[in-house]
Amino acid sequence: MPIPLDCTDGFNEAYYGRPEMLLDPAARQACSAWSFVDDGARERFTTRLRDDLDSGVWDERFGHLRGQARYEGSLVIVRATPQGQEEHHHGRT
Incomplete structure (x- = not known):
């Protein structure tokens, strides 16, 4: 699924062109994957990213x-329709 540069959803790939956002703890908390990252790894990540941004290394590479x-990342949309229902029956009255 292509992700636009100005995507406002709070998931990691939404910040592909705005890595500074990942320095904000609130932005990281909006992505459930960060709940599996221990404090030490989180601190190493933010320190290294901040250093790479400050030194220009991140911009040299990325x-x-x-x-x-747009960024074509690892996200896909999976949509399922219950068997026997037609595509056009989205609403109920």
Whole structure:
């Protein structure tokens, strides 16, 4: 699923061109995957990301993502329709 650069949902791939957002604890908390990361790993991540952003290393390696309109990441949409129901029967009266 292509993710737009200005995506407002709080999941990791939404910040592909805005890595500074991942330094915000609230942005990380919005993504359930961070609940599985221990405090030490979280601290190492934020320290390294901050250092890479401050030094320009992140932009040297990944700066092209800042202007990329969409990112084709690992997300897919799975949609299921109960057997026997037609596509056009979304609403109920």
